[in-house]
Amino acid sequence: MTVTEAAPKPPAPVRRTGDVVFSGLARAAGITILVALAGVAVFLTIEGFPAVTAPASAMGGKSGIVLYVWPLLFGTLLAALLAMIIATPLAIGVALVISHFAPRKLSRTLGYLIDLLAAVPSVVYGLWGINFLAPRMVGLYEWLEENLGFLPFFTGPASSTGRTILTASLVLAVMALPIITAITREIFAQTPVLHQEAALALGATRWEMIRMTVFPYGRSGMVSATMLGLGRALGETMAVAMVLSATGVISFNLISSTNPSTIAANIALQFGEASGLKVNVLIFSGLVLFVVTFIVNFLGRAIAGRGYKGESR
Amino acid sequence: MNITSLRRPAAMGAALVLGFGLTACGAANEATGDGGTGSGDNGQSSSLSGTLNGGGASSQEAAQGAWRAGFQQANPEVTVNYDPIGSGGGREQFISGGFPFAGSDSYLTNDEGELDGATERCDGQAPIEVPNYVSPIAVIYNLDGVDDLQLSPDTLAGIFAGDITTWDDPAIAEDNPDADLPAEDINPVHRSDESGTTGNFTNYLSTVAGDAWTHGEVETWPIKGGEGASGTSGVVAAVTNGANSIGYADASQAGDLGKAAIGVGDGFELPTPEAAAKILEVSPESDTATDTELVYDLDYTTEEAGVYPIVLSSYLIACPSYSDKAEGDLVKGYLSYIVSEDGQQAAADNAGSAPLPASIAEKAQAIVDGITVG
Numbered sequence: 107m108t109v110t111e112a113a114p115k116p117p118a119p120v121r122r123t124g125d126v127v128f129s130g131l132a133r134a135a136g137i138t139i140l141v142a143l144a145g146v147a148v149f150l151t152i153e154g155f156p157a158v159t160a161p162a163s164a165m166g167g168k169s170g171i172v173l174y175v176w177p178l179l180f181g182t183l184l185a186a187l188l189a190m191i192i193a194t195p196l197a198i199g200v201a202l203v204i205s206h207f208a209p210r211k212l213s214r215t216l217g218y219l220i221d222l223l224a225a226v227p228s229v230v231y232g233l234w235g236i237n238f239l240a241p242r243m244v245g246l247y248e249w250l251e252e253n254l255g256f257l258p259f260f261t262g263p264a265s266s267t268g269r270t271i272l273t274a275s276l277v278l279a280v281m282a283l284p285i286i287t288a289i290t291r292e293i294f295a296q297t298p299v300l301h302q303e304a305a306l307a308l309g310a311t312r313w314e315m316i317r318m319t320v321f322p323y324g325r326s327g328m329v330s331a332t333m334l335g336l337g338r339a340l341g342e343t344m345a346v347a348m349v350l351s352a353t354g355v356i357s358f359n360l361i362s363s364t365n366p367s368t369i370a371a372n373i374a375l376q377f378g379e380a381s382g383l384k385v386n387v388l389i390f391s392g393l394v395l396f397v398v399t400f401i402v403n404f405l406g407r408a409i410a411g412r413g414y415k416g417e418s419r
Numbered sequence: 420m421n422i423t424s425l426r427r428p429a430a431m432g433a434a435l436v437l438g439f440g441l442t443a444c445g446a447a448n449e450a451t452g453d454g455g456t457g458s459g460d461n462g463q464s465s466s467l468s469g470t471l472n473g474g475g476a477s478s479q480e481a482a483q484g485a486w487r488a489g490f491q492q493a494n495p496e497v498t499v500n501y502d503p504i505g506s507g508g509g510r511e512q513f514i515s516g517g518f519p520f521a522g523s524d525s526y527l528t529n530d531e532g533e534l535d536g537a538t539e540r541c542d543g544q545a546p547i548e549v550p551n552y553v554s555p556i557a558v559i560y561n562l563d564g565v566d567d568l569q570l571s572p573d574t575l576a577g578i579f580a581g582d583i584t585t586w587d588d589p590a591i592a593e594d595n596p597d598a599d600l601p602a603e604d605i606n607p608v609h610r611s612d613e614s615g616t617t618g619n620f621t622n623y624l625s626t627v628a629g630d631a632w633t634h635g636e637v638e639t640w641p642i643k644g645g646e647g648a649s650g651t652s653g654v655v656a657a658v659t660n661g662a663n664s665i666g667y668a669d670a671s672q673a674g675d676l677g678k679a680a681i682g683v684g685d686g687f688e689l690p691t692p693e694a695a696a697k698i699l700e701v702s703p704e705s706d707t708a709t710d711t712e713l714v715y716d717l718d719y720t721t722e723e724a725g726v727y728p729i730v731l732s733s734y735l736i737a738c739p740s741y742s743d744k745a746e747g748d749l750v751k752g753y754l755s756y757i758v759s760e761d762g763q764q765a766a767a768d769n770a771g772s773a774p775l776p777a778s779i780a781e782k783a784q785a786i787v788d789g790i791t792v793g
Contacts, residue, residue: 267661351646363646375612381507
């Protein structure tokens with residue numbers, strides 16, 4: 107007995123209270139995310155389930171939940187896709203200017219200004235969109251209808267108020283811009299200087315250097331940033347509800363006053379007066395948005411992950 | 420080592436905060452309306468005190484603000500809150516007991532069992548319902564060179580149904596023989612959110628012009644044409660910013676926009692508060708009306724001159740008796756003020772609503788006076 111006790115123990119790993127507390131905290135933070143996410147999913151599923159068998163009266167006369175949600179989903183995806191088409195190149199351009207082109211002083215100011223865009227409340231974007239941007243887009247839409255009317259996107263009749271899905275997408279693009287810019291410029295700024303100098307030393311122009319070193323290095327980061335921006339565009343509620351003239355059609359016409367609504371905007375618009383099964387229907391559409399956002403993010407991660415492996419770093 | 424021991428309490432604190440954060444998540448789903456928490460100990464109507472939490476129709480919001488201010492001025496110890504969560508939400512909260520009174524654009528019916536639910540909530544007694552808010556819905560338009568647009572019901576319905584698409588359409592020209600109508604496309608603007616205003620407007624159209632408007636009475640805009648805008652302010656903004664637009668909105672919010680005169684009988688009427696209030700006088704009481712439920716089916720087809728037919732009427736819903744004396748006193752006092760002449764005038768001044776006609780205000784007052792407390 108005494109011998110065993112006396113035998114020199116292997117030195118136990120030092121476990122200070124700080125380590126225990128910190129690992130506990132970190133774990134708790136991780137679990138909180140999972141619990142919150144699971145909580146939302148469970149709530150949406152339970153509350154949304156009665157909508158599957160809801161009568162047409164709860165769904166604005168649509169005879170099935172799929173018929174009700176599909177136009178909304180279409181509008182959500184169309185508006186978000188357009189916003190991304192506009193915002194992503196712009197954001198990457200701005201990020202490059204900040205990280206590689208502008209003089210340091212200017213780039214810092216520019217960075218602050220872009221970050222400031224993220225701090226503007228979405229309802230303010232809505233007001234700006236409806237009272238400032240939309241009326242000024244009317245001329246452009248009329249021009250598009252006259253000159254590019256043969257394309258299905260611009261068949262018109264052009265909206266006389268400018269509150270079209272294209273205007274809504276422009277507002278969404280401005281809102282997603284700071285998120286994408288902030289992340290990509292950090293990634294770009296971290297590109298190893300040696301890579302860049304090596305490229306320049308080999309005779310690359312600045313653009314070639316960016317293409318050969320900055321973009322490959324930042325690829326997964328750019329995808330992640332775009333996914334976050336897309337998340338904002340998919341879920342944005344107030345600005346879309348205010349700016350978009352939503353009438354529930356399914357149409358690729360981007361400049362008319364009849365547009366598909368989006369899921370989030372539709373919930374915001376209809377929830378105020380909704381009761382009973384109508385609430386379940388709205389929550390079900392929220393579940394659809396939740397799932398779609400999840401899938402989109404999942405795909406984004408997969409793409410980003412593939413890009414990461416492709417780089418032999 | 421020193422640093423570690425300094426940090427330890429902070430970390431503990433952070434852990435506690437996280438723990439509370441989790442508990443807060445769990446509690447987020449609880450209903451928020453905590454009902455009337457009247458705490459007055461002396462029930463004299465002249466010296467009320469406590470808090471009254473009601474809510475419902477957002478159409479009444481501006482008027483409720485005026486009533487709240489007036490009532491609280493007369494009773495400094497009282498706090499009244501009105502949560503504009505919408506008519507449906509107001510009825511739901513009233514039935515579940517969350518609100519001691521509610522405002523609603525439509526009266527209680529048994530289509531979804533709401534009347535029975537309200538009766539059950541009021542301990543088996545039928546709830547009381549009185550009209551408290553009447554406001555004209557104006558047809559607003561933005562059309563260069565036309566100041567006095569006149570529209571017959573059929574023309575109005577044709578425009579919003581999408582059958583009349585240009586301003587120089589013969590139907591519009593017939594209503595406006597003197598106007599110089601441009602050959603521009605009409606941009607009809609409707610509410611994109613579910614709204615009692617849309618409900619009243621479509622109810623009017625389907626009653627008066629059933630051939631031109633075949634979509635019935637709906638609170639969500641039924642057709643896919645035209646332009647959608649969110650809320651009254653959204654419609655007003657869209658019509659203001661969009662040339663050749665026409666829309667419908669609460670007359671008090673229409674601002675400087677042109678308001679169309681609507682065909683009634685052989686003439687045309689502008690949406691003035693006086694003309695709007697008159698419709699209650701010419702309308703019959705609803706089938707479900709009782710001694711305590713003063714509810715009307717608005718007679719949109721009236722041909723009487725001086726009546727503006729497109730109105731939004733809103734009701735107060737409450738119980739005929741309250742067992743909690745403090746709560747009952749507050750409800751009775753507040754509702755009594757709302758239907759009084761002072762109250763109606765306050766709403767007219769501040770929210771642009773139409774004061775109730777004297778005969779109807781009298782009936783409403785009698786019903787509210789019948790609330791028993793304790």
